[in-house]
Amino acid sequence: MRVLICYATTEGQTRKVAEFVADLLKEAGHEPALFDATVADEVEPGRFEAAILTGSVHIGRYQSALVHRIHQWRDALNAMPSAFISVSMAAASDDPHARAEVDELCQKMLQAAGWTPTMTLHAAGAIRFSQYDFFKRLAMRLIARQMGRDDDPHVDHEYTDWDSVRRFVESFLASLRGSRASD
Template identity: 40%
Template sequence: MKILIVYATTEGQTRRICQVCSDTLIAAGHSVELLQASGADEIDIARFDAAILAASLHMQHYQKEMAHFAAEHAEALGHLPTVFLSVSLAIVGGDPDELADLETIAQRFFEDTGWHPRRVEQIAGAFRFTQYDFLKSWAMRWVASQKGQTVDPNADTEYTDWTALKAMVSDWAAKVDKAC
């Protein structure tokens, strides 16, 4: 099966997540094309059997380049089995209100772009203090404290559950492959 993975990232965690997805799918015998959304406008979606799109959530919005890509290719993506990986730190705390907000934000993104994936997965992101300027570092330390997290402002802290991610992608691909 030929799978397209398109991502948008701010500090790089979503790219790492997509690379793990790609490696997992390749190990299972699939062909994968991994592209950053900002450079994927000319891609022929019809060449693929399935697609994964991934973007990280910042200030209640996904990256503009992912919104542009999803809107530009909504019709073609609608013909494929797709999964959207929504990467954020809000998932970490498990707060029911924040989880509901994540769903609302994702649904607004789908309405705005006209693309409606068949599956949505909320994936925990990371604090990337090595990528932050002073102001963002301060703001992210405040976010961490609000979630009861202890972080080192001089190091990155990952919350992505790599084992669960690999299992989810493998399960999704197996179901898609079986349906084809």
């Protein structure tokens, strides 16, 4: 099955998630095509049989390139099995309010864009202090503290639970098999 995978990333973690998803699809015998949302003008989503989009949250927003693609591809996305993976630090939080907040902003973005993915996952991202400038470092330390974390600012931290991403992709693939069987 030809599967469109499109990601937006600011510091690279969501690209890593998208590449991981592409590898899983390949292992399962599918044909994933991976695109960066900022350079996906030539993509014709209607040529694919399923789609997985992913982007990350920065100061309460997803990357505008991702939001733009969702608006642009909405009809095609709604016409096929599709999934959205939201990457954030809130997803790594023990605080249910932080998790509810990121879910709300995710649902609002999807609703405003008019896309109803078949499945959605909140995946924990990473804190890459080594890549941040002074302001990002400050912002991230504040955000991390609001979420009850006090991570060592001298090292990078990856919170992505790769097993949960794998399980999500496996259930998405199982739902595709189910929908094909009932066609």
